[in-house]
Amino acid sequence: xxxxxxxxxxxxxxxxxxxxxxxxxxxxxxxxxRTRERVHAVTDVSLEVRSGExxxxxxxxxxxxxxxxxxxxxxxxxxxxxxxxxxxxxxxxSHAELQPFRRRMQMVFQDPYGSLNPRRRVGSIIGDPFEIHxxxxxxxxVTRVQELMQLVGLNPEHYNRFPGDFSGGQRQRVGIARAxxxxxxxxxxxxxxxxxxxSIRAQILNLLTELQRELGLTYLxxxxxxxxxxxxxxxxxxxxxxxxxxxxxxDDLYEHARHPYTRALLSAMPVPDPDRSAARxxxxxxGDPPSPLDPPAGCRFHPRCPRVRAxxxxxxxxxxxxxxxxxxxxxxxxxxxxxxxxxxxTIAGQGAA
Amino acid sequence: MxxxxxxxxxxxxxxxxxxxxxxxxxDGVLEAVCGLSFSVDRGHVLGIVGESGSGKxxxxxxxxxxxxxxxxxxxxxxxxxxxxxMSPDELRSVxxxxxxxxxxxxxxxxxxxxxxxxxxxxxxxxxxxxxxxQGRARAIELLGLVGISRPDRRVDDYPHQFSGGMLQRAxxxxxxxxxxxxxxxxxxxxxxxxxxxxxxxxxxGRVQQEFGTxxxxxxxxxxxxxxxxxxxxxxxxxxxxxxxxxxELFIAPSHPYTRGxxxxxxxxxxAGGRLTPIPxxxxxxxxxxxxxxxxxxxxxxxxxxxxxxxxxxxxxxxVRHMSSCWLTEGNA
Numbered sequence: 245x246x247x248x249x250x251x252x253x254x255x256x257x258x259x260x261x262x263x264x265x266x267x268x269x270x271x272x273x274x275x276x277x278r279t280r281e282r283v284h285a286v287t288d289v290s291l292e293v294r295s296g297e298x299x300x301x302x303x304x305x306x307x308x309x310x311x312x313x314x315x316x317x318x319x320x321x322x323x324x325x326x327x328x329x330x331x332x333x334x335x336x337x338s339h340a341e342l343q344p345f346r347r348r349m350q351m352v353f354q355d356p357y358g359s360l361n362p363r364r365r366v367g368s369i370i371g372d373p374f375e376i377h378x379x380x381x382x383x384x385x386v387t388r389v390q391e392l393m394q395l396v397g398l399n400p401e402h403y404n405r406f407p408g409d410f411s412g413g414q415r416q417r418v419g420i421a422r423a424x425x426x427x428x429x430x431x432x433x434x435x436x437x438x439x440x441x442x443s444i445r446a447q448i449l450n451l452l453t454e455l456q457r458e459l460g461l462t463y464l465x466x467x468x469x470x471x472x473x474x475x476x477x478x479x480x481x482x483x484x485x486x487x488x489x490x491x492x493x494x495d496d497l498y499e500h501a502r503h504p505y506t507r508a509l510l511s512a513m514p515v516p517d518p519d520r521s522a523a524r525x526x527x528x529x530x531g532d533p534p535s536p537l538d539p540p541a542g543c544r545f546h547p548r549c550p551r552v553r554a555x556x557x558x559x560x561x562x563x564x565x566x567x568x569x570x571x572x573x574x575x576x577x578x579x580x581x582x583x584x585x586x587x588x589x590t591i592a593g594q595g596a597a
Numbered sequence: 598m599x600x601x602x603x604x605x606x607x608x609x610x611x612x613x614x615x616x617x618x619x620x621x622x623x624d625g626v627l628e629a630v631c632g633l634s635f636s637v638d639r640g641h642v643l644g645i646v647g648e649s650g651s652g653k654x655x656x657x658x659x660x661x662x663x664x665x666x667x668x669x670x671x672x673x674x675x676x677x678x679x680x681x682x683m684s685p686d687e688l689r690s691v692x693x694x695x696x697x698x699x700x701x702x703x704x705x706x707x708x709x710x711x712x713x714x715x716x717x718x719x720x721x722x723x724x725x726x727x728x729x730x731q732g733r734a735r736a737i738e739l740l741g742l743v744g745i746s747r748p749d750r751r752v753d754d755y756p757h758q759f760s761g762g763m764l765q766r767a768x769x770x771x772x773x774x775x776x777x778x779x780x781x782x783x784x785x786x787x788x789x790x791x792x793x794x795x796x797x798x799x800x801x802g803r804v805q806q807e808f809g810t811x812x813x814x815x816x817x818x819x820x821x822x823x824x825x826x827x828x829x830x831x832x833x834x835x836x837x838x839x840x841x842x843x844x845e846l847f848i849a850p851s852h853p854y855t856r857g858x859x860x861x862x863x864x865x866x867x868a869g870g871r872l873t874p875i876p877x878x879x880x881x882x883x884x885x886x887x888x889x890x891x892x893x894x895x896x897x898x899x900x901x902x903x904x905x906x907x908x909x910x911x912x913x914x915x916v917r918h919m920s921s922c923w924l925t926e927g928n929a
């Protein structure tokens with residue numbers, strides 16, 4: 245099975261996002277008092293996904309990580325900015341123009357129950373991409389589907405079973421088989437293990453790692469779980485309220501986080517080791533993230549930041565390397581945290597919603 | 598006070614003995630909990646950790662009468678009185694005042710069309726003779742206690758005006774309203790973001806320290822357990838696989854299932870390597886494997902494991918650390 249295209253060489257950018265903005269209009273009020281507001285889901289995000297790597301997008305609910313991934317897939321049209329896939333600007337491509345690129349980017353979804361049609365046999369679900377792109381039919385399609393099932397650790401004899409006959413972990417394997425059917429370059433994994441039981445998660449994470457090695461895949465890995473992200477990714481982008489606040493190689497980010505929000509996220513992550521969890525820095529953020537309908541001016545994190553100063557509410561910090569940091573360790577903070585510094589613990593109060 | 602509380606303070610607050618819960622389903626009898634025994638001391642935090650179908654929620658819901666149509670045997674002595682033998686009226690008086698519960702999804706525990714404060718007042722009035730004004734004052738005090746800012750104003754909000762973390766705080770406020778001796782928190786942080794989860798875990802720790810409330814914390818997350826529990830039960834397929842004080846469980850896990858879990862979970866504080874998954878799938882609770890329920894997935898299983906279920910027995914030299922495994926020294 246050879247790909248019909250030459251993909252970007254390992255380490256070269258496969259996808260480049262340039263100043264991506266995505267806003268959703270919302271209508272409020274009656275016919276007479278109607279106001280048009282906008283949800284600022286993604287605001288001016290620039291980053292690249294390098295060929296062969298796993299780039300993780302982490303952040304909490306509403307930070308824009310899924311919206312950004314959907315912009316990459318062109319499941320959303322951008323409000324402004326550019327998405328460049330392997331040298332081609334696809335941000336304004338038409339449906340027909342997108343078709344050849346669609347083959348090269350696939351998605352694995354969070355919910356293995358909701359993303360598979362319960363009335364269809366798994367063999368035909370996995371074989372759909374061949375059908376849609378007119379690549380294989382009849383006996384050849386069956387053979388290729390069974391090869392895929394073998395590859396993801398499913399029994400090929402279960403070709404004619406329904407999704408309901410499978411456990412959550414096995415269904416996720418079905419979803420993965422469907423995603424790799426066309427040998428894509430990029431797979432967007434949207435919380436692929438969040439719905440799975442703890443003992444099953446490791447099986448799926450290992451499978452994703454093996455497939456990446458065998459097939460030379462590039463992953464854009466969306467997750468809220470910092471433990472999973474540390475495990476699977478090469479580089480990590482931390483998002484907060486529609487903006488990227490820090491972007492770095494994985495160990496750099498976990499050992500030398502510069503942005504106060506990254507530090508807070510890391511300190512909030514429960515660790516299955518009582519001695520370590522007692523010893524680590526404790527930053528309890530107060531309240532909840534503000535509404536993306538009306539995001540704060542300046543740095544979007546400033547209303548909750550333990551080290552906020554006057555400049556933070558006035559001026560939006562750019563994503564750039566802090567003094568002394570590696571050129572590919574970027575953070576968006578006017579007052580980045582140094583390694584030896586600890587952040588003041590705030591009282592676990594409750595801010596306005 | 599209830600007559601049972603006259604007992605010596607050394608007795609556990611809750612003492613569960615050989616609890617068994619089974620449901621009849623069209624496919625056969627589903628044994629959700631088979632022979633679970635544990636106790637909770639006053640003011641202590643007991644963590645129950647397990648995956649879906651391990652029986653961790655069914656066990657506690659059965660004790661407070663929230664499982665319908667189940668076949669239940671065993672004893673659950675709360676302050677000396679058997680909860681499983683109580684009439685619905687007796688149980689209702691225990692729920693709230695004796696044992697309060699907090700669930701995973703606060704939005705489904707609150708009525709969307711009534712104000713938060715009203716729902717707290719209604720709950721108080723169901724158990725105590727208080728006026729609306731007194732109840733409202735209590736509700737405001739409680740909301741402030743759990744860290745809701747401007748509680749005098751937020752008390753009149755509807756549930757949709759609260760964020761997920763605030764709703765869970767409100768549920769904890771409601772649970773604390775009648776000063777229960779035991780708070781059962783069933784996956785209280787699973788639906789929340791990590792930074793909010795940290796706030797709620799800290800709040801639970803405060804509840805235990807400031808009010809002396811005993812807590813049963815049910816979760817699938819070993820990390821959450823490591824933060825707060827005094828003692829931990831690891832459940833699998835309706836049985837306790839291992840029981841240990843928190844530190845011992847994480848530093849010296851004994852049961853192959855516990856060790857397998859700890860190796861299978863990725864950790865944020867350690868650089869990644871290959872994870873060692875537990876092979877296979879959790880067993881069907883209807884067609885249970887004979888012997889130890891974990892043996893089909895256990896890499897250390899011996900012939901005996903598939904014949905006989907091992908008892909939960911203390912490890913040599915330990916009193917509070919128990920494991921249900923034939924390979925454990927002293928259990929052979």
